[in-house]
Amino acid sequence: MEKKPLSPTLHFYNFLILGFFSLAASPSLANLSFNFYAASCPNAESMVRNTVRAASSTDPSVPGKLLRLLFHDCFVEGCDASVLLEGNGTERSDPASTSLGGFSVITSAKRVLEIFCPGTVSCADIIALASRDAVEFAGGPVVQIPTGRRDGMVSAVSNVRPNIVDTSFTLDEMIKLFSSKGLSLNDLVILSAHTIGSAHCSAFSDRFKADSKGQLTLIDTSLDSTYAKQLMKRCPVSANGSITVNNDPVTSEVFDNQYFRNLLAHKGLFQSDSVLLNDNRTKEQVQDFATDQVKFFSSWGQSFLKLTTIGVKVDDEGEIRQSCSFTNG
Numbered sequence: 352m353e354k355k356p357l358s359p360t361l362h363f364y365n366f367l368i369l370g371f372f373s374l375a376a377s378p379s380l381a382n383l384s385f386n387f388y389a390a391s392c393p394n395a396e397s398m399v400r401n402t403v404r405a406a407s408s409t410d411p412s413v414p415g416k417l418l419r420l421l422f423h424d425c426f427v428e429g430c431d432a433s434v435l436l437e438g439n440g441t442e443r444s445d446p447a448s449t450s451l452g453g454f455s456v457i458t459s460a461k462r463v464l465e466i467f468c469p470g471t472v473s474c475a476d477i478i479a480l481a482s483r484d485a486v487e488f489a490g491g492p493v494v495q496i497p498t499g500r501r502d503g504m505v506s507a508v509s510n511v512r513p514n515i516v517d518t519s520f521t522l523d524e525m526i527k528l529f530s531s532k533g534l535s536l537n538d539l540v541i542l543s544a545h546t547i548g549s550a551h552c553s554a555f556s557d558r559f560k561a562d563s564k565g566q567l568t569l570i571d572t573s574l575d576s577t578y579a580k581q582l583m584k585r586c587p588v589s590a591n592g593s594i595t596v597n598n599d600p601v602t603s604e605v606f607d608n609q610y611f612r613n614l615l616a617h618k619g620l621f622q623s624d625s626v627l628l629n630d631n632r633t634k635e636q637v638q639d640f641a642t643d644q645v646k647f648f649s650s651w652g653q654s655f656l657k658l659t660t661i662g663v664k665v666d667d668e669g670e671i672r673q674s675c676s677f678t679n680g
């Protein structure tokens with residue numbers, strides 16, 4: 352397996368990030384490197400990037416979908432593209448996965464890569480790179496991430512629930528799950544930033560209800576009532592399951608620190624968002640990021656790097672899939 356040493360011309364954020372995070376810290380991460388495909392497929396990153404750019408420019412919902420796809424990939428079985436595998440009993444069979452998107456963007460990127468560099472670039476790397484690029488195209492931080500992940504051979508529906516956060520989780524429950532993935536409380540607050548993308552009504556509609564006269568009754572009193580009224584209007588009880596609401600009601604398509612300002616205004620969409628303001632262990636960070644986008648961006652880069660390296664497969668633990676939807680066997 353080829354490796355390339357870190358480039359001396361690391362981007363500003365990489366410089367910041369590497370100060371906190373060593374790739375050699377664990378044996379699996381030591382197999383990752385920056386520009387891993389430099390010799391085997393020099394244009395791999397730009398091929399992914401061009402695909403993501405084209406998809407995001409025609410459909411602004413793409414960046415949010417790709418970022419969430421990465422989150423679900425990495426939390427279940429590690430960042431190994433297990434989330435992409437199709438078939439009975441795979442992760443995609445879980446109802447929590449039905450709202451995932453971005454699959455077609457990964458498929459398109461893989462198609463191009465298989466033409467120019469057959470059997471070389473893993474689907475796990477494509478998800479990580481695509482998600483990184485998507486955030487950048489949405490106005491977020493520029494982050495360099497290492498590559499060299501291998502694609503997993505296991506994808507089980509039973510692995511989804513124990514590894515995915517539900518909006519009803521308490522902060523303690525979220526901390527426990529994040530820490531089992533090597534992520535700190537700090538990472539939890541940063542990565543939770545729902546600054547782009549959207550959510551289905553079912554993800555938050557238990558926070559309020561209409562009384563017999565159709566007036567708002569707040570069930571979760573930590574939610575701003577004007578905002579709750581808007582949500583209730585958009586999500587009537589009679590609504591079909593496909594209605595969505597922007598995660599960030601102010602700058603929905605821009606990756607920025609508005610999420611934290613929304614939290615301060617009690618306009619966090621999910622109960623799990625509001626919790627971050629309501630708990631003294633996280634409140635200060637919310638306030639900090641709400642006023643300092645530069646700090647949020649540099650912190651996000653560090654936490655994102657950790658997210659993209661959870662449970663990475665190396666050597667025989669994985670393969671380079673020919674099709675992202677199926678294992679080679």
Ligand code: HEM
Nearest residue numbers: 415416418419422450516517518542548549550551554623
């Ligand atoms: C901390 C606990 C978290 C909870 C409880 C949570 C929950 C949710 C839920 C319920 C949705 C809406 C799904 C739908 O109805 O379509 C959502 C959307 C989203 N989440 Fe999270 N999430 C969490 C953390 C994260 C993390 C760590 C990331 C990424 C780093 C992330 C990125 C996203 C994105 C980008 C969307 C929008 C997806 C789209 O537009 O299709 N979330 N999240």
